[in-house]
Amino acid sequence: xxRRQRKHEAQMNLWMMPTIYILAxxxxxxxxxxxxxxxxxxxxxxxxxxxxxxxxxxxxxxLVSGTLLLAAYTLNSILVALTSFSSEYSPRMLFNFxxxxxxxxxxxxxxxxxxxxxxxxxxxxxSSRDYFTAVPISSTLVTLAAVIAFAVFVNHTTTWMQMHNVxxxxxxxSERIIQSTLIxxxxxxxxxxxxxxxxxxxxxxYKASSSGYIQLINFVDMIKQAKEDNVVVKLDAKAGDFVLKxxxxxxxxxxxxxxxxxxxxxxxxxxxxxxxxxxxVDMSMNKLSEIAxxxxxxxxxxxxxxxFHQMADLMINMDASTTLHPYLQDEDEQTRxxxxxxxxxTYLHEGFGRIRHYTQKDYLLxxxxxxxxxxxxxxxxxxxxxIIWEFAHDTIMHIPQTAFYRADRLQLLGYLKRLAxxxxxxxxxxxxxxHLQVH
Numbered sequence: 001x002x003r004r005q006r007k008h009e010a011q012m013n014l015w016m017m018p019t020i021y022i023l024a025x026x027x028x029x030x031x032x033x034x035x036x037x038x039x040x041x042x043x044x045x046x047x048x049x050x051x052x053x054x055x056x057x058x059x060x061x062x063l064v065s066g067t068l069l070l071a072a073y074t075l076n077s078i079l080v081a082l083t084s085f086s087s088e089y090s091p092r093m094l095f096n097f098x099x100x101x102x103x104x105x106x107x108x109x110x111x112x113x114x115x116x117x118x119x120x121x122x123x124x125x126x127s128s129r130d131y132f133t134a135v136p137i138s139s140t141l142v143t144l145a146a147v148i149a150f151a152v153f154v155n156h157t158t159t160w161m162q163m164h165n166v167x168x169x170x171x172x173x174s175e176r177i178i179q180s181t182l183i184x185x186x187x188x189x190x191x192x193x194x195x196x197x198x199x200x201x202x203x204x205x206y207k208a209s210s211s212g213y214i215q216l217i218n219f220v221d222m223i224k225q226a227k228e229d230n231v232v233v234k235l236d237a238k239a240g241d242f243v244l245k246x247x248x249x250x251x252x253x254x255x256x257x258x259x260x261x262x263x264x265x266x267x268x269x270x271x272x273x274x275x276x277x278x279x280x281v282d283m284s285m286n287k288l289s290e291i292a293x294x295x296x297x298x299x300x301x302x303x304x305x306x307x308f309h310q311m312a313d314l315m316i317n318m319d320a321s322t323t324l325h326p327y328l329q330d331e332d333e334q335t336r337x338x339x340x341x342x343x344x345x346t347y348l349h350e351g352f353g354r355i356r357h358y359t360q361k362d363y364l365l366x367x368x369x370x371x372x373x374x375x376x377x378x379x380x381x382x383x384x385x386x387i388i389w390e391f392a393h394d395t396i397m398h399i400p401q402t403a404f405y406r407a408d409r410l411q412l413l414g415y416l417k418r419l420a421x422x423x424x425x426x427x428x429x430x431x432x433x434x435h436l437q438v439h
Contacts (some may be wrong), residue, residue, distance in 0.1 A: 002251075007009060014078075014098055014104065016104070017104035017105060017107065018104075018107055018108040018111045018112070019108075020108060021108030021111060021112035021270060022108075022111055022112055022115050024112065025112040025113075025116045025119075026115065026119070028116065029116050029119045029120060031138075032120070032133070032134035032135050032137070032138040032139075033120065033134075033135065035133070035134040036129065036132045036133060036134045036135050037123065037127060037129065038204075040134060041133045041134050042131040042133045042167050044132045045047070046399050048242075049133050049137065050131040050132070051131065051132055051133070051134050051136045052130065052131060053124065053127065053130055053131065053132065054099055055136075055391055056124050056132040056136050057121070057124050057125055059136055059140075059184075060117055060120050060121040060135070060136070060270040061121055061138050062142045063117045063139050063140075064114065064117040064118055064121055066143060067113045067114040067115050067117050067142075067143060070110055070146055070150050070164055071107075071110040071111055071114055072215065073150070074106065074107060074110050074150065074153055074212060075091065075107075077153070077154070077157055077159075078097075078103070078107070078199070078353075081097060081157055081160075081161060081419045081423050082097065082098075083380075084161065085242060091368075096166075096169060096170055096173065097160065100160065100169075102152075103156070103160075104151075106149050106150075106152065106153045108404050109145065109146060109149045110146055110149065110150075110213050113142045113145065114144065114428065116139070116142050117139060117142070117143070117219075118329055119137075120135050120139055120183035122137075122307045122397075123283065129293065131234070131260070139160040141198070143222050152380040157179060162173045162291065163291075163295070163300075163303040163306060164303075164306050164313075166290060166291070167288065167303075167306055167307050167310045168310060170284070170287055170288060170291075170310075170311065171288065171310040171311075171314050173277075173284070174281075174284030174285070174314055175314065175317055177277055177278070177279075177280075177281060178225070178281060178282055178284075178314075178317065178318055180342055181239075181278070181279045181281060181401050185219060185220065185221060186328065188327055189219070189220075189328040189330075189337075190325045190327065190328060190329075191225060191325060191327045191328075191333070191335065192325045192327070193327070195242070195327065195333070195334065195335040197232045197253075197256040197335050197336065198231070198232050198253045198334065199253070200257070201238065201253045201254055201255065201257060202257070203251050203252070203253040203257075204250075204252055204253065204257055204260070204391065205248055205250075205252060206249050206250055206251070206252070206262055207245065207246050207249060208243045208244065208247050208248075208249045209245065209250055209266070210245050210271065210274055210307070211242075211243065211244045211245045211274055211277070212221065212243065212263075212271035212272050213240065213241070213242050213243075213271060213273070213274060213275045214237050214238065214240060214241050214242075214269065214271055215242065215270045215271060215272045215274075215275070215276040215278065215279075215280075216239065216269075216270040216276065216278055216279055217235070217238075217239055217268065217269050217270075217279060217339070218269075218270075219328060219339075221268055221320050222265065222336075222337055223328055223329075223330055223336045223337055223371070224330075225264055225265065225268070225335035226252075226330075226337060227330045227332075227334070227336055229254070229256040229257075229259075229260055229261075230254050230255045230256040231251055231252045231253060231254035231255075231256050231257050231260060231336075232252065232253055232254050232335055232336060232337070232338065233252045233336065233337050233338070234250060234251045234252070234337075234338040234339075235249075235250045235338065235339040236248045236249060236250055236340070237249060237341065238339060238340045238341075238342070239276075239279035239280045239281075239342070240275055240279075240281075240282050240283055243271070243293070249266075249269065250265070250269075252265075255327065268396045281342045281347075282342060282347075285311065285314065285347055285350045285351040286350060286351075286354075288307055288310060289307075289311070289313070289350070289351045289352070289354045289355050290306040290354075291303075291307050291353050292304045292308065292311075293354065293355060293358050294395055295307065295406075296355075296358045296359065296362070296365065297358070299433075301362070301365060304355075304365060304393060305364075305365070305368050308352075308355075308368060308369060308372050309363075309372065310347070310376065311352065312350045312372045312376050315324075315344065315347055315348065315351070315376065315380070316376060316379045316380055318342055318344070318347060318378045319379075319381055319384060320379070324341045324342065324343055324344070325341070326336055326338055326339055326340065326341040327437060333421065334375070338366055341381070344381075344387060345384075345387045346378070346382045348387060348388070348391055349391070352369065353391070354392065355369075356369070356395045361399075361400075363405075363408045363412070366395075366399070366412065367408075367411065367415065368390075369395070370392060370415045370416060371415055372411065373388050373391075373392050373419055374415065374418055374419050374422060376388060377419070377422045385422070385423040385424065386423065386425070387421040387425060388419075389425045389428070392416070392419055393425075393428060393431075393432065396412075396432050396435065396436070397431075397435055399430070405437075409436045412436070413432070414434060416429060416432050416433075419430050
């Protein structure tokens with residue numbers, strides 16, 4: 001597992017942040033204990049701030065139970081939220097809630113405060129001191145922080161569970177993946193022309209040695225290695241694809257192809273038993289479309305429509321931020337890696353293509369989808385207008401003519417005519433009008 005994968009997996013686990021808080025607590029708790037046990041703070045403080053050993057022991061003992069109870073309630077709330085997300089929307093949303101920084105920090109604070117009280121209790125009960133000052137004050141402050149954090153967590157959970165916030169958070173995460181994968185990592189190496197790809201040299205093929213999902217491809221190191229070996233590598237699978245043992249993984253050709261050490265390239269392609277979002281742009285749209293489908297099944301059209309809006313915004317951002325050219329060049333402008341890039345058409349079908357199978361008799365959702373396509377034409381590249389029209393055309397042609405009332409069909413045709421005009425497919429509109437048979 002690469003460093004990038006380890007960081008991603010750590011963010012997807014609940015144990016990482018509480019562990020950090022517990023370790024920090026072990027250092028922090030030493031401060032009040034040192035002040036009371038070694039620097040004899042009670043003798044220098046006002047008597048009002050001093051507490052007897054028995055009272056301090058009783059106080060810390062009660063706070064240990066209280067902080068443990070808060071931690072238990074918090075864990076129970078997390079389990080309820082995860083169960084709700086998994087059953088009503090998508091199991092893949094579990095990782096989004098778990099990896100949320102607020103969730104992890106609050107959980108870490110609870111377990112850190114419990115450890116703080118527990119360690120303080122052990123030292124207080126085993127001490128021969130008659131009075132304590134720093135320990136009861138610090139324990140009270142830590143418990144107060146835990147109580148405030150519990151109120152914040154309840155508000156955070158209820159806010160996070162609102163569908164518009166969930167979808168927006170998932171869209172933001174998808175944009176981060178696009179930024180890190182398609183833009184920061186690959187855009188500096190992209191070119192729009194294939195250039196010289198050593199087509200006059202014999203090609204060689206490497207097949208997968210095991211089955212699994214492509215989780216991560218180290219493109220930068222692959223470009224450097226291909227330049228060193230003087231070859232061009234053509235990837236036959238992209239991140240998120242499932243390959244079987246013996247499937248073609250990549251091919252290569254060039255002057256150095258015969259002496260190529262294939263294991264160097266094999267190590268640059270990480271496979272595993274599950275899909276990973278690190279470079280899998282398709283998975284981001286899949287998660288949003290799955291939420292929309294579940295919302296349709298739950299008779300919640302407003303949530304589905306909100307998801308449509310976020311999906312459209314994500315597609316616009318992807319179209320505006322990256323060229324999606326599949327050719328990656330080195331600093332000498334020589335093509336070194338060719339890969340299967342995610343196109344606008346692929347993204348459109350991965351998202352809305354799945355949803356339209358569940359909306360064929362829902363007039364409201366079909367109408368909203370066409371309106372979103374009209375708005376998208378104002379923001380995406382003109383080269384994608386035909387893709388949007390063909391998708392909308394294919395969607396309407398597979399809807400039964402009897403699915404809508406006459407008035408609904410008239411309204412739908414009005415939006416379709418507008419979409420045909422903005423995508424320069426005016427003549428194709430009449431085929432849809434004939435299909436819906438509105439006269």
